[in-house]
Amino acid sequence: MQKAEFDKFAAAYLDTCARNIRASGETPDFFARYKVADVRAELDRAASGLERLNILDFGSGVGASLPSFRALFPNAKMVCADVSRQSLDIARSRFPGAAEYVELHSNRLPFDDESFDVVFTACVFHHIDHAEHPVLVSELRRVLKRNGLCFIFEHNPWNPLTVRAVNTCPYDENARLVGGPRMRQLVRAAGFVSARLVYRIFFPHFLALLRPLERLITKLPLGAQYYVVGKKA
Numbered sequence: 247m248q249k250a251e252f253d254k255f256a257a258a259y260l261d262t263c264a265r266n267i268r269a270s271g272e273t274p275d276f277f278a279r280y281k282v283a284d285v286r287a288e289l290d291r292a293a294s295g296l297e298r299l300n301i302l303d304f305g306s307g308v309g310a311s312l313p314s315f316r317a318l319f320p321n322a323k324m325v326c327a328d329v330s331r332q333s334l335d336i337a338r339s340r341f342p343g344a345a346e347y348v349e350l351h352s353n354r355l356p357f358d359d360e361s362f363d364v365v366f367t368a369c370v371f372h373h374i375d376h377a378e379h380p381v382l383v384s385e386l387r388r389v390l391k392r393n394g395l396c397f398i399f400e401h402n403p404w405n406p407l408t409v410r411a412v413n414t415c416p417y418d419e420n421a422r423l424v425g426g427p428r429m430r431q432l433v434r435a436a437g438f439v440s441a442r443l444v445y446r447i448f449f450p451h452f453l454a455l456l457r458p459l460e461r462l463i464t465k466l467p468l469g470a471q472y473y474v475v476g477k478k479a
Contacts, residue, residue, distance in 0.1 A: 289364070326345045360392065360394075364390075380435065390478045402425075433476040445465065446460065448466070
């Protein structure tokens with residue numbers, strides 16, 4: 247998907263997303279919140295300092311993740327970056343002062359080397375030409391500080407319900423899903439010292455009581471989504 251397509255869907259993005267995931271029994275807020283909660287949990291396990299972090303939300307869209315970041319990382323400096331000016335304008339109007347909003351114009355990110363403690367991207371790469379993935383992952387590593395963490399969340403193409411949701415979503419019409427092992431390979435090839443693959447969201451809302459069991463099956467490649475977390479040396 248190109249800039250013009252993102253702009254076209256920006257105003258209706260949240261409503262379209264809510265309709266598209268209705269079968270899961272969850273809302274877009276649920277899917278945004280669990281991702282940021284996973285980032286917080288990973289940083290807690292790594293005993294990383296949580297004060298005054300610089301966090302980049304790459305492909306931030308209309309700011310769906312911002313409320314969760316503000317709640318779980320209240321002292322962080324947030325930068326939301328996207329190719330869609332209209333999406334950024336919507337995010338700015340929804341959450342004034344919550345972040346710096348940066349429009350992207352090329353695969354070269356407009357940030358200095360080692361600018362961020364955490365880089366986060368949620369379901370963005372399946373919209374990007376796969377040939378561009380290596381360059382962009384390398385860029386995410388470039389702008390990350392030493393010992394910083396990069397989180398890439400994506401839809402799992404091995405989950406049939408996920409595939410159905412993507413195939414019926416208007417703004418995913420040109421999307422190509424990326425498998426977890428391939429994403430982990432890209433992160434490793436970019437020079438991260440570690441790259442761990444974690445599958446997430448195995449149970450729909452009506453089975454939510456079983457979700458505590460997910461921590462035991464994160465290697466099972468059937469979750470609706472996954473993330474790869476890479477650490478920069």
